[in-house]
Amino acid sequence: MTLSTVICIGMAGSGKTTFMQRLNSHLRSKEQPPYVINLDPAVLNVPYGANIDIRDSIKYKKVMENYQLGPNGAIVTSLNLFSTKIDQVIGLVEKKQDGHTHCIIDTPGQIECFVWSASGAIITESFASTFPTVIAYIVDTPRNSSPTTFMSNMLYACSILYKTKLPMIIVFNKTDVKKEDFAKEWMTDFEAFQSAVREDQELNGDLGMGSGYMSSLINSMSLMLEEFYSQLDMVGVSSYTGDGFDQFLDAVDDKVKEYDEFYKAERDRIVKEKEEKEQKRKEKSLNGLMKDLGLNEAKKNDGHESDDSIEVISDLEEGENDGILERDEDEGVEREYTFAGDERMTGEVNEDKTPDLQKRYAEALAATAKSPSSETAENIARYIRE
Numbered sequence: 338m339t340l341s342t343v344i345c346i347g348m349a350g351s352g353k354t355t356f357m358q359r360l361n362s363h364l365r366s367k368e369q370p371p372y373v374i375n376l377d378p379a380v381l382n383v384p385y386g387a388n389i390d391i392r393d394s395i396k397y398k399k400v401m402e403n404y405q406l407g408p409n410g411a412i413v414t415s416l417n418l419f420s421t422k423i424d425q426v427i428g429l430v431e432k433k434q435d436g437h438t439h440c441i442i443d444t445p446g447q448i449e450c451f452v453w454s455a456s457g458a459i460i461t462e463s464f465a466s467t468f469p470t471v472i473a474y475i476v477d478t479p480r481n482s483s484p485t486t487f488m489s490n491m492l493y494a495c496s497i498l499y500k501t502k503l504p505m506i507i508v509f510n511k512t513d514v515k516k517e518d519f520a521k522e523w524m525t526d527f528e529a530f531q532s533a534v535r536e537d538q539e540l541n542g543d544l545g546m547g548s549g550y551m552s553s554l555i556n557s558m559s560l561m562l563e564e565f566y567s568q569l570d571m572v573g574v575s576s577y578t579g580d581g582f583d584q585f586l587d588a589v590d591d592k593v594k595e596y597d598e599f600y601k602a603e604r605d606r607i608v609k610e611k612e613e614k615e616q617k618r619k620e621k622s623l624n625g626l627m628k629d630l631g632l633n634e635a636k637k638n639d640g641h642e643s644d645d646s647i648e649v650i651s652d653l654e655e656g657e658n659d660g661i662l663e664r665d666e667d668e669g670v671e672r673e674y675t676f677a678g679d680e681r682m683t684g685e686v687n688e689d690k691t692p693d694l695q696k697r698y699a700e701a702l703a704a705t706a707k708s709p710s711s712e713t714a715e716n717i718a719r720y721i722r723e
């Protein structure tokens with residue numbers, strides 16, 4: 338049986354840790370002990386036995402002191418440090434996968450530190466490309482009984498779905514305090530949600546919510562959310578009493594099937610598309626540089642084939658749209674790939690090709706001596722000489 342990964346994400350205080358604890362004991366009672374990972378560096382006590390705990394390798398307080406950071410910055414930095422070791426973590430889980438059906442992962446309460454950081458994306462991507470992976474989005478049910486709070490929370494969940502592109506289960510926690518029926522109704526019946534919004538406005542006074550702008554915003558957002566809800570599974574659980582955990586595991590099984598049928602193919606397609614785009618981008622920036630320097634002409638004249646080491650220079654001198662920073666933010670997972678072949682990173686200089694490259698630049702320089710781009714060309718030539 339293949340191991341599937343469940344990543345627990347949710348607002349601070351929604352009950353992720355308590356949910357993890359209950360899920361762990363529930364699976365153990367079924368003799369399916371999960372592989373447990375804690376990714377919250379700031380948590381004081383982990384009430385379940387974690388197989389891998391970020392706190393063992395990264396001391397959150399030390400990160401704060403050493404890097405002079407505030408609490409959230411330290412969480413992000415701790416995750417960054419941890420993500421550099423993600424290959425080893427995945428290797429460990431892979432080794433243990435025969436003895437476990439589920440790998441469950443707890444994330445920091447500061448949801449944005451995980452979801453919107455490059456390291457969070459690297460960690461999620463690494464698991465998702467190795468195992469079928471499902472997001473469990475934990476919702477504090479009693480705190481979401483107001484329709485506007487509920488909608489804000491669902492919009493957040495929606496943004497996570499579109500960011501991670503992974504199957505998601507909305508877990509309404511704390512159902513021992515408030516049943517999740519109202520939320521299920523709002524998610525399936527647009528009219529019911531509309532009337533809840535109206536009632537809420539009447540009850541809490543206008544406060545600007547009833548203004549034309551706000552009502553039309555809420556209306557259009559809830560229509561948009563209908564599409565989002567159709568892609569989700571939802572379950573109500575109580576991490577205190579253990580209610581609903583069998584249904585949750587059924588939902589995980591369904592989502593794993595969905596992952597295999599749909600998400601996996603979609604992910605593979607996206608990865609392929611990114612690689613093709615990256616290749617095209619490199620070609621384009623290389624061509625741009627060659628054109629700048631008149632290298633196309635020079636190349637035609639001496640009849641040489643393209644030279645790989647030019648890419649080193651193109652990485653250095655590219656335009657804003659191709660900057661390293663942008664790739665780091667958006668496609669952090671591909672950083673290794675981006676730098677592959679960069680001799681400044683690998684230290685492997687291709688001796689055979691360098692003189693040829695210098696010759697071509699020298700020719701190009703001569704050809705463009707009086708052109709406006711000659712200054713750039715000189716700078717590049719100086720770089721090569723150095």
Ligand SMILES: Nc1nc2c(ncn2[C@@H]2O[C@H](COP(=O)(O)OP(=O)(O)OP(=O)(O)O)[C@@H](O)[C@H]2O)c(=O)[nH]1
Pocket residue numbers: 347348349350351352353354355356377445446447510511512513514574575576577578
């Ligand atoms: N009544 C009730 N309370 C719960 C349930 N699950 C969690 N709680 C309570 O909710 C509070 C927050 O729970 P945690 O598990 O610490 O929540 P968390 O999301 O891990 O918190 P952070 O990691 O700090 O964001 C605690 O006081 C829990 O006792 C539940 O199912 N029912």
